[in-house]
Amino acid sequence: MSEPLRIALAGLGTVGGGVIRLIEANADLIARRAGRPIVITTVSARNRDKDRGFDVSRYAWEDDMVILGERPDVDVVVELVGGADGPALALARTTFEAGKALVTANKAMIAHHGVELATKAEAAKVALKFEAAVAGGIPVIKGLKEGVAANEIARVYGILNGTCNYILSTMEDTGRDFADVLAEAQAKGYAEADPTFDIDGIDAAHKLSILSSIAFGTAVDFKPVAATGIRRVLAADIAQADVLGYYIRLIGMAETEMDAAGNRRLFQRVHPHLVHRDHPLAHVDGATNAVVAEGNFVGRLLFQGAGAGDGPTASAVVADLIDIARGDIGAPFSIPVAELERAAPAETGHRRGKAYIRFNVADRPGVLAEITAAMRDAGVSIESFIQKGGQDDAPVMVSMVTHEGPESAIAEALRLLDGSPVLAEPPLVMHILGE
Template sequence: MADTYNIGIAGLGTVGVGVIDILNRHGDLLAKRAGRPVAVRAVSARDRHRDRGVDISGYDWCDDPVALARRDDLDLIVELIGGSDGPALALAQACLEGGRAFVTANKALMAYHGADLAVLADRMDAPLAYEAAVAGGIPVIKALKEGLAGNEISHISGILNGTCNYILTKMEEDRRDFGDVLAEAQQLGYAEADPTFDIDGHDSAHKAVILAMLAFHAVPAVDTAPVVGIRALDTVDIDYARELGYKIKLLGTARRTEDGIEVCVHPAMVPLDHALAGVRDATNAVMIQGDAVGETVYIGPGAGRGPTASAVVGDIIDIVRGHTSPALGRAAHDLPAMVPLDDAQRFANFYIRLRVNDAVGVVAEVAQLLSDADVSIDGLLQRGRAAKGGVYLVITTHATTEARAADVVAALDKLDNILEPPALLRIEA
């Protein structure tokens, strides 16, 4: 068997320890699969003395993670620190500039700097792999780069954040409020102490941006993608969704349209027979539509020690085998910047839910306002009395633009008969 392949690991938290655990447990199996033994040589984290539940005494310790990139005895470096900049970016750059293979699980790093790092990796002929950055244990990057390489991709839609899907599942199945379920998710360790990044959709946005780069070979600006999280969702809307034949899911979407590429994150009403509707709890799922293959769906655990480390080790084995493909699925030096679509170019069917005074003429007033705004009503529903007073009025629209839908909701909100700000959700086709 060939010489040992030596790796360095920066970051020994949830994922870093998971990677060491797999390499320890499956050493022989992985050596056979890779064609040579794979060994950790050096590691870096902040606290040298922390008990991590795995024995790291046999590895060289580096206080500075970037120092790993300066060592001649390492063939590959794994970055599991996190953050879009700081030591993660410095390590990625130093590693690739030195022509060394680089593996990361860091979605923020790849969303903000993936295109530049891919150019550097191409120039230095250094492998750059990041399977764990999107949907954790599900090999969706590999699917896009390799298995589906013969397709023109038209649409990707995914449940990309397990915390949000867990909260939405509990809100729906147990009929509990968002705040209540979030508190429980934090207690159980499903949600971070500061859950903002997950529940406001930013984590999903990073992943959607990475998928868009791979599928459409253009570079979206992360901060221009429209992002709406699940914080404002009311159980009333989850109940109406069920009544209308939908589930509400937080979707990260990348779609080719006539006007350009749409990249966005929003809670959406997903039809019950849609492949993503039945995905429960913290599970992730990604639907990819290709012109030759049609619709393909990938489902599995999107986070956690084992699943994420599984994806990282898969990347390591690929590189040891010499099986690498361009980081973004093609040469990265001439990828155009993606021009974000504006609200008048983004079309959808919408769900609008109003709490209104139970008075004669209110429905007509609402319908007239929608008609004046050129928003066509597909369905209208009114049920019983709202516990908070008044009645709920639910409208579904035919396809219209985000701009028109937002304008109409703003205008509705100004009517005297509207008792609380309207809820607006996209309906997934």
């Protein structure tokens, strides 16, 4: 086992630089733990001459990254290019065709093409590993695939996007509004110039679809994930939640349930939630990620750590490489891809819970009567209700927390109010995270 494991690196951005730094800094320790050295032999990126702040001249350069896996001096390709399709996907396919293993941090590609790629990897009897695709440095893929392998998982959920959590917890600490904090996060490099994938929940949805596949043994299925981001959360919502004992967090949640016909259905949703102060996710601040898994014997487990950044992401990439160096191929989604269940998306109307609903309304007589009548007619029972006066002619904020009830009742109440002239904008609904 003293033959080195030879790596090709595709993509030399921040994470690629992190992988190079890590493999160099911790080389001895890695060789000891892996049983053999892990060495980078070849690198590839779009632009050879770009100044990256780190030296890649000691590695062979390959202009055409798609053929990296075909090189005889490469055992494993590390894909850090990103994007669900394009060169990343082409590279993954040619790598498996060449009979080589692939390690990737590419959540979009795994969420969209995970089943196809796992099929190809298993056919070639090589590893496909993607610990870095979910929750950065936190070994949650390994935790689900191996650590809780003895358990039927009832539910997996968590804080899966560091940018959103940074924005929400900064809004919380400073009382500032979303747009303001987002602009600052962009200036500091914590948020992308185009932040859509992060703040609209799509990045979290990618990760959630991967987690739920591994937790439940279902084929990864990104399309049905209902994703709402944090654009519409106001500083006033956060202040209101605080009064009630809650923090607001963007939560990705997945569960399975049986439908009336006895078929297993998959529920996957990314949505801002009110999280009670006593729940461990309430205290996850800044760019941190955290994942909770609930197993039928282990109970509730929490994994928490840095969800992004070059160091943590490189840590996850190299952990996968060490597993491969040790001879662990494994099934990419824990069980063979042919055995993954194709579960239809679950209905949501019958899901029961408490919710926070916030209305911005015109300040005129009869507004409260109209809202409360709609709630009554839809069968929504209200636990607490707060109206905060607007100044002058500004809209007034009315927020409420419902008693536990079906989601369909809230949808019906909002339908009854739809188009009402008293609403200055559509109401915002946030679910309250249950025990």
